[in-house]
Amino acid sequence: MVSKKYIIRLCRYRNVLYRLKSMGFMRVVSNNLADATDVTALQVRKDFSLAGITGNKKGGYRVDELIEKLNQILGKNEIQKVILVGVGKIGIALMYYKGFEEEGIKIEAAFDIDPQKYGKQKDIPVLPLERLRDFVKTNNIKTGIITVPDMAAQQVFNLMISSGIKGVLNFAPIKLRSTPDIVINNVNLVMELENLIYFVNTGERNKGEIL
Amino acid sequence: MVSKKYIIRLCRYRNVLYRLKSMGFMRVVSNNLADATDVTALQVRKDFSLAGITGNKKGGYRVDELIEKLNQILGKNEIQKVILVGVGKIGIALMYYKGFEEEGIKIEAAFDIDPQKYGKQKDIPVLPLERLRDFVKTNNIKTGIITVPDMAAQQVFNLMISSGIKGVLNFAPIKLRSTPDIVINNVNLVMELENLIYFVNTGERNKGEIL
DNA sequence: GTATTTTTGTGAAAAAAATCACATATATAT
DNA sequence: ATATATATGTGATTTTTTTCACAAAAATAC
Ligand SMILES: NC(=O)c1ccc[n+]([C@@H]2O[C@H](COP(=O)([O-])OP(=O)(O)OC[C@H]3O[C@@H](n4cnc5c(N)ncnc54)[C@H](O)[C@@H]3O)[C@@H](O)[C@H]2O)c1
Ligand SMILES: NC(=O)c1ccc[n+]([C@@H]2O[C@H](COP(=O)([O-])OP(=O)(O)OC[C@H]3O[C@@H](n4cnc5c(N)ncnc54)[C@H](O)[C@@H]3O)[C@@H](O)[C@H]2O)c1
Numbered sequence: 006m007v008s009k010k011y012i013i014r015l016c017r018y019r020n021v022l023y024r025l026k027s028m029g030f031m032r033v034v035s036n037n038l039a040d041a042t043d044v045t046a047l048q049v050r051k052d053f054s055l056a057g058i059t060g061n062k063k064g065g066y067r068v069d070e071l072i073e074k075l076n077q078i079l080g081k082n083e084i085q086k087v088i089l090v091g092v093g094k095i096g097i098a099l100m101y102y103k104g105f106e107e108e109g110i111k112i113e114a115a116f117d118i119d120p121q122k123y124g125k126q127k128d129i130p131v132l133p134l135e136r137l138r139d140f141v142k143t144n145n146i147k148t149g150i151i152t153v154p155d156m157a158a159q160q161v162f163n164l165m166i167s168s169g170i171k172g173v174l175n176f177a178p179i180k181l182r183s184t185p186d187i188v189i190n191n192v193n194l195v196m197e198l199e200n201l202i203y204f205v206n207t208g209e210r211n212k213g214e215i216l
Numbered sequence: 217m218v219s220k221k222y223i224i225r226l227c228r229y230r231n232v233l234y235r236l237k238s239m240g241f242m243r244v245v246s247n248n249l250a251d252a253t254d255v256t257a258l259q260v261r262k263d264f265s266l267a268g269i270t271g272n273k274k275g276g277y278r279v280d281e282l283i284e285k286l287n288q289i290l291g292k293n294e295i296q297k298v299i300l301v302g303v304g305k306i307g308i309a310l311m312y313y314k315g316f317e318e319e320g321i322k323i324e325a326a327f328d329i330d331p332q333k334y335g336k337q338k339d340i341p342v343l344p345l346e347r348l349r350d351f352v353k354t355n356n357i358k359t360g361i362i363t364v365p366d367m368a369a370q371q372v373f374n375l376m377i378s379s380g381i382k383g384v385l386n387f388a389p390i391k392l393r394s395t396p397d398i399v400i401n402n403v404n405l406v407m408e409l410e411n412l413i414y415f416v417n418t419g420e421r422n423k424g425e426i427l
Numbered sequence: 428g429t430a431t432t433t434t435t436g437t438g439a440a441a442a443a444a445a446t447c448a449c450a451t452a453t454a455t456a457t
Numbered sequence: 458a459t460a461t462a463t464a465t466g467t468g469a470t471t472t473t474t475t476t477c478a479c480a481a482a483a484a485t486a487c
Contacts, residue, residue, distance in 0.1 A: 108410060198316065
């Protein structure tokens with residue numbers, strides 16, 4: 006059983022590795038990765054050790070091998086399909102963001118209740134909410150993003166889950182009522198900012214929470 | 217020295233308390249707060265104990281008193297001024313978001329290098345980047361949000377810090393080079409999604425990382 | 428007015444995560 | 458070939474965070 010923090014560190018290593026690879030690096034030592042990801046070299050090695058990844062006593066790790074292993078662990082070898090509900094300000098920002106596709110994540114469709122939104126954004130179809138269930142089943146989608154107003158979030162969530170979705174990235178600052186088999190990651194930007202402001206005001210050092 | 221997680225829990229309690237208050241509640245027991253915030257009742261009491269907040273052995277905590285204490289600890293008794301740099305898709309979404317003001321956070325101004333963006337968004341002035349330093353000093357701003365393209369983030373960060381900013385909420389998925397006295401909270405949405413997908417794919421239960 | 432129930436509060440214990448200490452392998456230099 | 462420097466790898470240790478166990482206070486019931 007692994008923790009979220011651990012997986013996020015693996016993702017970070019992977020990101021850095023791709024950049025190193027594109028720069029022509031063949032090998033990398035734990036120290037390089039540590040510098041680039043804000044963890045200690047020891048933590049890097051421990052993580053790899055735990056992940057069953059092994060390097061050379063001198064000369065560190067082979068970049069290609071590392072990427073391959075991490076991709077395997079992180080399930081990055083096929084494109085990950087997601088849907089999005091709520092084609093508003095933040096939803097549209099996400100739909101136009103190129104960063105997801107670069108990581109093999111594709112927003113296959115978006116849904117809204119406002120007919121004015123139907124059509125396309127970028128190359129992503131925007132469909133009526135009623136078509137969600139069918140779309141999710143047909144395309145075997147397992148992951149959804151919620152960017153609807155707070156009041157609508159629970160109801161959209163319920164629809165998603167009953168349609169077969171297993172994991173939700175939720176931008177509404179509410180606690181979704183759910184069951185333990187569903188994975189929910191909440192993005193609460195107000196809280197991120199409140200938190201930041203707290204540490205700024207008190208002058209206390211935020212001990213480098215990852216992410 | 218407190219951790220980020222701890223402060224975030226306090227923020228969550230506070231949110232729930234405001235809602236309870238608006239519903240007319242005068243008192244609350246640790247169990248209620250626990251249910252609403254996805255932590256255990258014990259954790260709630262421990263947190264309060266640590267924060268020097270004390271309740272009644274029966275009848276729990278006074279809502280008003282709790283809110284007051286939490287506001288005090290979290291520095292919520294005055295409006296928190298922030299600036300934003302990068303009036304693009306995500307920057308604009310944030311500028312139009314009402315959730316910040318509801319929590320006493322005000323985006324005082326935004327900055328960009330594209331003259332087409334100058335003017336206003338909602339009621340927030342959008343100014344040339346060159347005016348940042350002056351604005352920050354004059355208005356004694358301590359907190360900034362970075363929503364510029366990845367390539368520009370470090371440079372904008374440097375400008376912010378050299379202008380007197382002490383804390384940054386960074387949306388660019390890069391590691392900002394900084395010094396230990398500066399607080400940085402990174403929001404990495406790709407990683408949130410990658411992480412979610414990992415737990416969906418493996419069927420492992422993500423042990424409820426807060427936030 | 429005494430017993431019972433409810434709920435806080437905290438020192439102690441357990442669990443989880445990070446770090447240390449050091450053994451081990453391998454490349455490079457001499 | 459031997460010594461030296463560089464890095465990994467892991468059991469042990471420390472630190473941090475959460476949970477347990479139970480005492481104490483206050484309301485309610487009998
Ligand atoms: N905008 C931000 O910067 C920001 C920041 C943090 C959190 N959020 C949260 O993100 C969510 C969306 O914010 P926004 O600013 O993009 O809002 P928005 O009003 O711009 O967009 C909401 C969209 O959801 C659609 N919608 C409403 N009810 C729906 C339903 N039942 N089913 C499907 N679609 C529905 C609306 O038609 C609209 O297109 C909110 O919960 C908000 O709290 C936004
Ligand atoms: N859009 C998203 O959903 C999303 C999601 C995750 C992360 N991000 C990150 O947020 C950042 C912004 O993304 P976006 O989609 O809003 O981009 P965008 O291109 O829509 O907007 C960027 C804005 O920054 C301005 N800008 C560029 N260089 C600048 C500089 N040196 N100083 C000041 N302003 C400058 C541009 O004029 C533009 O207005 C990126 O780092 C991106 O990786 C965005």
